[in-house]
Amino acid sequence: MLASVLDEETDGGPRSVAVARAPLARLCLATRAVTPVGEMLRFVVGPDGTIVPDLARRLPGRGAWVSATRAALETALKRKAFGRAFKGKGTADPGLADLVDELLSRDARASLSLANKAGRVVTGNAKVEEALAGGGVLVLLHAADARPDGVRKLDARVRQAEAQGAPRVHVIDCFPGIELDLALGRSNVVHAALLAHPTTAGFLARCRKLERWRTGTSDSAPEGHGLNAGASPDRMQGTDTE
Numbered sequence: 001m002l003a004s005v006l007d008e009e010t011d012g013g014p015r016s017v018a019v020a021r022a023p024l025a026r027l028c029l030a031t032r033a034v035t036p037v038g039e040m041l042r043f044v045v046g047p048d049g050t051i052v053p054d055l056a057r058r059l060p061g062r063g064a065w066v067s068a069t070r071a072a073l074e075t076a077l078k079r080k081a082f083g084r085a086f087k088g089k090g091t092a093d094p095g096l097a098d099l100v101d102e103l104l105s106r107d108a109r110a111s112l113s114l115a116n117k118a119g120r121v122v123t124g125n126a127k128v129e130e131a132l133a134g135g136g137v138l139v140l141l142h143a144a145d146a147r148p149d150g151v152r153k154l155d156a157r158v159r160q161a162e163a164q165g166a167p168r169v170h171v172i173d174c175f176p177g178i179e180l181d182l183a184l185g186r187s188n189v190v191h192a193a194l195l196a197h198p199t200t201a202g203f204l205a206r207c208r209k210l211e212r213w214r215t216g217t218s219d220s221a222p223e224g225h226g227l228n229a230g231a232s233p234d235r236m237q238g239t240d241t242e
Contacts, residue, residue, distance in 0.1 A: 008027065009027060009029065009064060009084065009085040010062040010063060010064050010085050010086065011026065011042075011062060011063045011064075011065070012062065013060060013061060013062055013063070014057065014058050014059065014060060014063075024036060024037060025037060026040055026065040027065065028040065028065060028066055028067045028072065029064055029065065029066050029076045029079075029081035029082065029084075029085055030066050030067060030072040030073065030075040030076040030079070030081060031067055031072060031075075033067075035065075035067055037057075037065070039067060039068055039212075040065045040066060040067055040068050041053055041054075041055065041065070041066055041067075041068045041073070041100065042054040042055075042057045042059075042063040042064070042065055043063060043064050043065070043066065043082065044059045044060070044061045044062070044063050044064075045061055045062075045086055045089055045090035046059075046090075049089070049090055049091055050090065050091050050092070050093055051082050051086075051090045051091065051092040051093070051096060053096070053099065053100050053103060055103055055104070055107065062086070064081075064082060064085040064086065066081075068209065068212060068213055069212060069213055069215075069216040070097050070100070070101065070213055070214060070216070071216050072216075073096065073097050073100060074097055077092055077094075077096065077097070080092075100213065101213065101214070104206070104209060104210045104213055105175075105179075105210055107206050107210075108175075108203065108206040108207050108209075108210050109175065109179060109182070109183040110183075111199065111202045111203040111206050112141075112180075112183045112184065112194075112203050113183050113184070113185075114199045114202065114203075115194055115197065115199040115200050115202070115203050116183070116184050116185070117199075118197055118199045120194055120195045120196075120197040120199055120200050121184060121192055121193070121194055121195075122192060122193045122194075122195070123184065123186060123189050123191070123192045123193075124191075125150065125154070125190075125191055127193075128140070128154060128191050128192065128193045129154065129157055131193040131195065132154070132157045132158060132161050132166075132169070132193060133157070133161065135161065135166045135167070136195050136196050137161075137166075137169050137193045137194065137195060137196070138167075138169065138170065138194055138195065138196040138197075138200045138201070138204065139169065139170050139171075139172055139193070139194035139200055139203065139204055140154060140155075140158055140169050140170070140171045140172070140191070140192075140193055140194075141171075141172050141173070141175075141180070141191065141192040141193070141194060142154070142171065142172070142173040142190070142191055143173070143175065143176060143177035143180055143189065143190045143191070144173050144174060144175060144176045144177070145176050145177050146173070146177070146190045146191065147190075150190065150191065151173070151191075154191055155171065158171065167196075170204055172204075172207050174207065174210065174211070177189060177190060180192065
């Protein structure tokens with residue numbers, strides 16, 4: 001019974017997704033593998049007949065699932081898998097992958113704004129260095145267009161703090177400065193430190209999801225230059241999607 005539910009190409013709608021005993025895994029349209037829903041994206045047919053992403057998994061109608069990587073979605077589009085899953089209903093726009101990328105990026109920036117409103121974000125080189133020296137920093141944030149010398153200096157501070165027993169700091173540099181300015185409501189943000197807090201953890205989780213989408217690297221897998229495996233600092237970089 002469970003196997004037959006998991007093998008279905010669409011779910012029964014948001015109510016079936018939300019119920020406590022709903023499957024914790026779904027069939028990926030691209031890989032044809034049963035995958036944990038936490039590593040997938042849900043798509044539905046919108047009112048205008050186009051296929052739309054349902055990041056919150058709450059949109060009405062039957063939903064189809066794809067592994068949460070750009071490569072998997074592009075495979076699903078190439079194979080016209082949505083047409084099969086929705087039995088010919090719905091049209092997938094060629095820019096669907098770009099839309100997902102923007103939504104995931106926007107979600108991460110919104111969570112950064114929440115951390116800022118909670119008073120957990122410190123900006124300015126001197127204040128960031130002070131926060132790193134004092135401990136309690138969970139995330140070091142560099143603008144994607146920051147100068148390399150400034151990045152190296154703060155990364156060295158991270159290594160120094162970790163060598164002295166401070167918890168690991170996650171380094172993120174996948175957002176250009178103008179996006180950081182908008183998210184934080186400040187101008188000329190180049191570097192920032194996010195102190196440990198549930199809102200900071202939420203931002204980090206969304207950045208991991210965005211990186212996994214762009215690179216195909218699993219959150220829990222050893223990584224190279226993205227989230228460095230065994231290296232310090234623990235760096236997460238963006239990928240140019242243009």
